[in-house]
Amino acid sequence: MLTMGLDIGSTACKSIILRDGEQILARSVVPLGTGTVGPRKAFGEALDLAGVARSEIDRILLTGYGRFSFDDADGQMSEVSCHARGIYFLLPSVRTVVDIGGQDVKALRLSEKGALENFVMNDKCAAGTGRFLGVMAGVMNVKTEDLGALSEGATEEVSISNTCTVFAESEVISRLSAGVRLADLTAGIHASVAKRVASLVFRGGVVRDVALSGGVALNRGVVRALARELKIDVLVHPDCQMAGAIGAALFARQQL
Amino acid sequence: MAGNSAGETPGAPAQKPKAPLPKSRALVNEQTAGVYARAWEAHERGEPVGWSTAIFPQELCETFDVPVLYPENNAAAISARHMGEPFIQHAEGEMKYPINICSYARLNMGMADKMRKAESIQTQGIDPAMAPPAFLCLANNSCTQLMKWYENLSRNLNIPVFFVDCLFNYSEEEPAAHKIAYVRGQIENCIRQMEEFFGKKFDWDRFLEVQRISQTNRVLFNEIVALNARKPAPMNGFDLFNYMAPLVICRGKESTTVILTELKKETEAHIAAGTSTFRGEEKHRVHWEGIACWPNLGHNLKTLGGYGVNAVMNGYVTAWDVAYEPGDLDGMARAYQVSSTNSLTTPGIMKKRIASIDRFGCDGMLCHVNRSCKLMTFHIMVGREMIEEEAKVPVANFDGDQSDTRVFSEAQFETRLQGLVEIMSGNRNKNGNKEARHA
Structure with missing residues (x-):
């Protein structure tokens, strides 16, 4: 079949x-x-x-x-x-699934048998979504899929205070003008996404194990930042x- | 596209004729048109017309027999007809109001400013068009932002406000005696001030009659709403959004008794015949939370219908259940402080919703996260956990606004609804169907 x-x-x-x-x-x-x-x-x-x-x-x-x-x-x-x-x-051990999609972020609660019990999703805002990462990658002239590896060379995290994609884009441009390292800036972008996503996940409740789903899960920088925000390991399947x-x-x- | 014009496509199928409105709906339309027409006639005669918040003690102006229009109701009607944007833009642009405030307020203040600048609303195709006000009636029992909205109207239009300041009940189930005395005192004061403003004495016998009619109407409405606990429901729950209009704008009038009596008869006929105004099979019953998403009401209705979801009940329409004994002014003062659940604590509101979910046999709850009505919306951020734990039903939120068209996303609404439907289907397979208590 x-x-x-x-x-x-x-x-x-x-x-x-x-x-x-x-x-x-x-x-x-x-x-x-x-x-x-x-x-x-x-x-x-x-x-x-x-x-x-x-x-x-x-x-x-x-x-x-x-x-x-x-x-x-x-x-x-x-x-x-x-x-x-x-x-x-x-x-199969996962009870909380976080999916960062192109324009949606979801936190899903699963029963022990894997049935969907409840979910929360982002509001009508691109902050914390895959689109946010795509826009920032464009400004920095790097490929979205390269952001994870790039952030591994960070020695510090450049703070991005705006959650709004449009204003964060301006902030990233001004940081670039100030000559910050791309790796440090990327780490800051990942932290910004993670903070936004974590607040949504907390709203739905965190039950172990937690896994990240979707293409953004391949970005190791986001996974690390999210685990730090949630104070819990985040599982990622290939x-x-x-x-x-x-x-x-x-x-x-x-x-x- | 099929059409009736000379240029219609040859051989195109004829447009399906619209089903005639039920008699009760035709009566609602007639009543609304009459209310607006009477206000314009009074305005043209130089007589005072009032603008009132939705849950102000309407018994006063009804007794004085002075025409009153309701900006919140008007904003809802205009938004549902997609005519609100020019007023909202005017409020945000020329008047400099921020997007953060209530969109009903923005829409209405924009409209009032255009009126002030002698721009005729009537000739702009706005329907229904409000006659300009000579006085305002304000009760802050559902929202405190109303105070600034009406204060601005009062200042900009240079007209008086009759204000009933209601206290919220954050720390008690029932309003304390001093709160009741406070509101009663203000009602009595409003009567004195209105006597002076209108130049006529308050007729206490007529007041008692208006109170009786108001109680008859609210009881009738409650009885109709209760009929929707039947499974399947005789009404599409969204009908309640339309039928609450007579309670909002004509709660003290006998024409509302006629409408609601007719509606009750029609609803009972649906029950007897096993039919419903909900089209198709009622696969799921949900409790709707929040004000309607008026600009997207049609989309909401169609999408819900597509998934066989009937929003059989909502917590919004109960706000006009202002229950008291005619002749009991203390009781009336109390009732105006508790009818809107906005004046209660989050646990107090959720207790009512949990009881309602049980009574109406709902499988889930769909919450309108209304960018305009933060007071109503913020309860649900915490309240949804109480619903999930106590009522044992899933809850889904969607973003929208009661008038501002920029907030809602059709795709987001459908994904959240579909997710909720899939959980409700899973629960049904797991637990069997929840039986509604028959009214």
């Missing part, structure tokens, strides 16, 4: 094909979000990697911000449920970026 989960985010698309809801056959990440060729590309790449045709997939489920905009699927579910399910599949897609594929399996 083959199922596919396609997570159409605002900045990237992730697809996964599962056999019998257990074995990952193929995974694809395309750094293009909804409204672009990203969803179709991620969809096609996963099929090619698994060496199967669309007709061989028993059920395809969509999730993510663009979940209503792709017609070659059998259904959709919210990214809230899919990230919870996906992380429980990857890290497939963290795929968690939403995995969850969708698991729900697709359940629906068969």
Whole structure:
């Protein structure tokens, strides 16, 4: 039994094909979000990697911000449920999932059996989201995916006092003009994101274990900063970026 | 696009005719139009028209038979029709009010300033257009920001305010005797001041009659609301947002008794026939918290309906349940201090919500984090934990505003609602369906 989960985010698309809801056959990440060729590309790449045709997939489920905009699927579910399910599949000890998406931050509470019990999400503000990191990377002329490694060379943390993305961007520009080191500035940016995210996580309540989901979890600097803010270890699975897609594929399996 | 104009697409399907309004809704529209028309007529005759906060003791002006309009109700109506932005922009721009204050206040103060500068509201296609006020009625029982809003109106328009200062009940379940005496004294003082301002004596017999009508109307409304505890509910819970208008603007009038009697009859007919104004299958019942997101009411309604979610009850519409015995002025003074739950403590409010969630058989709670109404919203930040623990239902928040269109995001609303629906579905599979108590 083959199922596919396609997570159409605002900045990237992730697809996964599962056999019998257990074995990952193929995974694809395309750094293009909804409204672009990203969803179709991620969809096609996963099929090619698994060496199967669309007709061989028993059920395809969509999730993510663009979940209503792709017609070659059998259904959709919210990214809230899919990230919870996906992380429980990857890290069964986790009770609190933090997902930093392109434009949403979520703190999810899971039951011992992995069921989503509750969630809190950010308000209508880009502070603390993946978009915030993307904007700051643009100002510093570095790739978003390189921010984590860059911050490892920090000797101090440059404080970013603004949480608003627009004002923080101006602040970063002024710090750059003042000649601060990129590594120190990046560490400060990570701390800014972590503070914002931690306040949301505290609002939902912190229950061990805590895991970070989504592409931002691959940024080691953010993981370190968040662990420091939460005063707790934050687990990260190598497939963290795929968690939403995995969850969708698991729900697709359940629906068969 | 299909249409009836000469340029319509050949062969396009004809537009589905709109279902006729239920008689009760037509009566509400007629009543509202009548209230505004009467105010304009009075204004044109040079007679005083009042602007009042939503939970001011309306019995006074009703007894004096003086027309009164309600800026909060007007702002809601204008926002629902997407006509509020020019006034909000005027308030923030020319008048220099910050975005942080209530959007009803911004909208209304912007409108009042445009009136002051002799810009005719009536000719700008604004519907419903308020007649300019000659006096103001202010009670701060639901919000303290109302005081600055009305103070500014009073200063800018150079008109008097009849003020009833209500004390919040942060440390007690019931208002203490001195608080009741304080409010009663102010009501009596308002009557004296109004006698002078209107140039006529207060008719205490008529006052008693108005009190009786007001009580009949609030009891009728409560009975109608209680009918929605039926499963499935006979009404789409959002209907309550529309039917609360007669209670807000005409609570002391017999025309409201006629409307609510008709609505009760229609609702009972739905129960008898097993039908509902909620379209489709009622898969989930949620308790709505907060003022409606008026500019996005249509989107909210459609999205909720798409997931089979009926917001069967909300804590907002109970604010006009001003309960007292006719003739008991102390009772009336007490009632005006407690009808809005905004005047209570967070545990006090949540206790009411928990009871309501149980009574209406709700599977979850959907909270409008209303950027304008911080007083109502901030309770829920802590209160949601009480709801989750006591009522054992999941809670989801979404950002919005009662009038300002810049806050709400359709995609965010749907993701939060869908997440809530998925949790409620999971709970249902786990626990079985929660039975509502039948009214």
